[in-house]
Amino acid sequence: MHIVVCIKQVPDSAQIRIHPVTNTIMRQGVPAIINPFDLFSLEEALRIKDKVGARVTVLTMGPPMAETSLRKALSLGADDAVLLTDRKFAGSDTLATSYALTSAIKKLSEEETVDLVFCGKQTVDGDTAQVGPGIATRLGFQQLTYITKIESIDQGAREIVVHRRSEGGVQVLKTALPCMITMLEGTNTIRFGKMDDMFRAARYGLKTWNKDTTGAEETKVGLKGSPTVVSKVFVPKPRAQKATMVEAEAPTAEAQAAAAVEAIFGAQPKLADELLARAAAGL
Amino acid sequence: MSEPSKPQGRKFQLPEHLKEYKGIWVIVEQERGSVHSVSWELVGEARKLADKLGVEVGAVVLGADSPELNAICGDAFTYGADVVYKVTDPVLADYRTDPYTRVMTDVVNTYKPEIVLLGATTLGRDLAGAIATTLATGLTADCTELDIYMDNRSLAATRPTFGGTLLCTIQTLAYRPQMATVRPRVMSMPDRDDSRTGRVVEVFPALREDDVITKVLSFIADREQNEAQLAFADIIVAGGKGLGKPENLKLVFDLAKVLGGEVGVTRPLVQAGWTGFDRQVGQTGKTVRPKLYIAAGISGAIQHRVGMEKSDLILAINTDPNAPIFDFAHLGLVGDALTILPALTDAFGKRLSVNRLAG
Ligand SMILES: Cc1cc2nc3c(=O)[nH]c(=O)nc-3n(C[C@H](O)[C@H](O)[C@H](O)COP(=O)(O)OP(=O)(O)OC[C@H]3O[C@@H](n4cnc5c(N)ncnc54)[C@H](O)[C@@H]3O)c2cc1C
Ligand SMILES: Cc1cc2nc3c(=O)[nH]c(=O)nc-3n(C[C@H](O)[C@H](O)[C@H](O)COP(=O)(O)OP(=O)(O)OC[C@H]3O[C@@H](n4cnc5c(N)ncnc54)[C@H](O)[C@@H]3O)c2cc1C
Numbered sequence: 019m020h021i022v023v024c025i026k027q028v029p030d031s032a033q034i035r036i037h038p039v040t041n042t043i044m045r046q047g048v049p050a051i052i053n054p055f056d057l058f059s060l061e062e063a064l065r066i067k068d069k070v071g072a073r074v075t076v077l078t079m080g081p082p083m084a085e086t087s088l089r090k091a092l093s094l095g096a097d098d099a100v101l102l103t104d105r106k107f108a109g110s111d112t113l114a115t116s117y118a119l120t121s122a123i124k125k126l127s128e129e130e131t132v133d134l135v136f137c138g139k140q141t142v143d144g145d146t147a148q149v150g151p152g153i154a155t156r157l158g159f160q161q162l163t164y165i166t167k168i169e170s171i172d173q174g175a176r177e178i179v180v181h182r183r184s185e186g187g188v189q190v191l192k193t194a195l196p197c198m199i200t201m202l203e204g205t206n207t208i209r210f211g212k213m214d215d216m217f218r219a220a221r222y223g224l225k226t227w228n229k230d231t232t233g234a235e236e237t238k239v240g241l242k243g244s245p246t247v248v249s250k251v252f253v254p255k256p257r258a259q260k261a262t263m264v265e266a267e268a269p270t271a272e273a274q275a276a277a278a279v280e281a282i283f284g285a286q287p288k289l290a291d292e293l294l295a296r297a298a299a300g301l
Numbered sequence: 302m303s304e305p306s307k308p309q310g311r312k313f314q315l316p317e318h319l320k321e322y323k324g325i326w327v328i329v330e331q332e333r334g335s336v337h338s339v340s341w342e343l344v345g346e347a348r349k350l351a352d353k354l355g356v357e358v359g360a361v362v363l364g365a366d367s368p369e370l371n372a373i374c375g376d377a378f379t380y381g382a383d384v385v386y387k388v389t390d391p392v393l394a395d396y397r398t399d400p401y402t403r404v405m406t407d408v409v410n411t412y413k414p415e416i417v418l419l420g421a422t423t424l425g426r427d428l429a430g431a432i433a434t435t436l437a438t439g440l441t442a443d444c445t446e447l448d449i450y451m452d453n454r455s456l457a458a459t460r461p462t463f464g465g466t467l468l469c470t471i472q473t474l475a476y477r478p479q480m481a482t483v484r485p486r487v488m489s490m491p492d493r494d495d496s497r498t499g500r501v502v503e504v505f506p507a508l509r510e511d512d513v514i515t516k517v518l519s520f521i522a523d524r525e526q527n528e529a530q531l532a533f534a535d536i537i538v539a540g541g542k543g544l545g546k547p548e549n550l551k552l553v554f555d556l557a558k559v560l561g562g563e564v565g566v567t568r569p570l571v572q573a574g575w576t577g578f579d580r581q582v583g584q585t586g587k588t589v590r591p592k593l594y595i596a597a598g599i600s601g602a603i604q605h606r607v608g609m610e611k612s613d614l615i616l617a618i619n620t621d622p623n624a625p626i627f628d629f630a631h632l633g634l635v636g637d638a639l640t641i642l643p644a645l646t647d648a649f650g651k652r653l654s655v656n657r658l659a660g
Contacts, residue, residue, distance in 0.1 A: 111439065112442075142584070145463075145464070148430040155430075155435060186522060187523045191517060203578070245438050246441060246473050247472050249472050250470040251469040254467075263635065272644050294653065
């Protein structure tokens with residue numbers, strides 16, 4: 019079994035700052051991390067490897083510095099790593115990104131057929147959740163997003179049973195390999211790497227591919243290959259007013275609570291009516 | 302808002318053959334006969350955009366033919382649709398990406414809408430990404446605002462990125478349809494007009510179950526489970542690390558109970574195992590929009606904020622008068638959540654029971 023896990027290197031969103039004058043993102047000094055959602059998928063791939071045996075290849079498209087994320091994934095137990103990097107990919111939207119990544123997955127498949135592709139649910143920077151579905155569609159793989167659990171995987175029958183979160187419940191789905199899976203956050207706990215994997219990761223010779231290596235067409239990548247056009251980027255207007263502080267007559271919790279209840283009911287008379295009506299009805 | 306769109310150029314000019322694409326569509330999300338409210342919010346929004354453009358609003362309703370599905374088609378008119386594309390086949394009874402994508406791709410190619418909108422839900426995001434790929438067109442994710450730039454009649458879709466720290470406006474100028482997913486509860490719910498009706502276009506895609514690889518073995522509805530239903534709660538009482546220790550979470554539950562609300566938490570509490578992930582509010586948890594959000598011992602980090610700032614009324618309780626949450630809460634109370642929460646539970650309890658005695 020050959021599993022490809024797509025990971026994206028993203029700025030640590032907890033530390034993003036916006037330049038006050040130019041309204042652009044200040045990346046300097048912001049550490050880059052593996053997109054947190056991708057780790058749930060990587061972990062699930064490693065669990066399949068532990069359970070039924072598999073080769074796990076991690077794939078990222080990004081600038082050369084994205085190599086650090088691949089090494090991190092290797093140190094957690096991935097077997098192989100591909101860095102897809104080319105200036106021609108710059109400015110790709112999700113249609114172009116999924117095309118470029120698919121070209122690399124197809125090339126990997128020539129070496130050893132790919133049975134499963136894992137993606138993160140979404141990223142914390144672009145945040146679109148569109149790249150996984152794009153890859154599945156392009157590869158003609160079954161698409162399984164928002165998976166909460168892999169119930170079973172049968173290599174012989176090439177069957178997989180999963181739980182998929184939907185808005186109103188959980189679908190239990192059975193499908194055939196190959197497929198593309200995105201795991202929901204919180205579905206597993208990410209492991210610590212083993213010592214020998216860490217050493218191997220540091221020395222490992224990554225594959226570095228570009229547009230020509232994968233045979234991606236120039237018109238389908240980068241700005242040229244992207245139907246969407248970002249016409250404006252701006253900082254959300256801060257709310258004009260800070261919170262109105264609830265002032266109590268006495269500094270006791272009781273007085274503060276009473277004042278808070280009055281403030282809430284005063285600000286939301288409709289809500290007060292609803293609550294009172296509900297209480298009156300004995301609900 | 303009427304701003305000039307991008308300058309003329311290869312990717313910015315709509316090719317002649319795509320100019321016949323007309324009308325705004327909403328793909329109505331129904332699961333087992335019940336419609337996700339975001340679909341009607343979008344029909345209401347599509348109505349406004351369509352009136353600007355002078356085109357029709359189409360609602361696409363997919364599923365197995367049934368009285369429930371007919372009722373949904375009727376509802377689409379009352380919320381503002383002019384045409385309903387009723388696409389029925391037994392294979393469409395449960396949502397699965399592959400048959401839904403095939404059918405939607407065909408229907409779009411046949412009827413050629415210029416704009417296609419879906420809810421940014423588990424179904425909508427799953428389906429939209431697949432369809433945009435088969436149609437090789439642009440898709441703007443998770444929008445919070447839609448507009449038409451009248452100079453070239455294009456859709457301007459505004460969305461948050463970087464966890465809500467930035468907004469950007471995205472257009473798809475040289476491709477059709479223009480696609481977007483929109484967050485639930487961002488657009489307001491349109492008023493029903495029961496006198497409205499319209500055209501029904503029936504589509505029978507003639508699918509074969511044998512051609513669909515993914516099978517639905519079973520469906521476990523949430524109401525049969527014990528999961529928190531934060532997304533639709535009117536009142537949420539939320540606790541953060543300021544509560545100190547797991548036992549104190551009970552204070553939040555007590556207040557929520559008196560108010561008939563749900564309990565939410567920040568991520569550190571989930572990570573520390575105080576409660577399940579289904580209660581996490583924020584960027585990597587749930588997005589909520591209750592009428593009242595009480596935040597106790599929560600600092601107001603951006604990742605939490607983006608999940609709850611659309612609440613109608615936010616009351617923050619924090620010992621630190623400089624906590625960032627006071628920058629965007631509506632009401633603030635500087636004080637110890639451990640004593641104020643029980644006091645609030647009492648105060649609300651009294652207020653509400655007095656009324657019961659009086660009534
Ligand atoms: C402000 C802004 C807004 C944008 N909005 C849109 C938009 O609305 N529509 C649009 O089409 N594009 C948009 N883009 C472009 C988009 O962010 C890029 O195409 C991005 O490279 C991929 O999208 P994502 O980060 O949203 O990934 P997602 O689709 O959220 O990622 C899902 C998963 O796909 C995999 N993946 C994604 N990117 C890579 C990668 N480079 N290498 C390896 N695996 C990867 C990961 O497993 C990831 O978890 C926007 C860009 C910016 C800067
Ligand atoms: C990629 C990523 C995703 C994330 N996703 C989420 C998410 O979805 N949701 C989320 O919530 N967080 C998320 N976070 C975490 C987020 O950055 C913050 O760390 C988190 O929201 C802080 O939680 P908190 O407010 O409970 O704790 P703290 O920031 O520690 O704040 C505690 C507050 O309680 C106050 N306090 C202390 N004692 C008392 C008392 N007795 N009474 C009243 N107030 C008191 C303090 O003054 C302080 O303001 C994410 C982080 C990252 C990096």
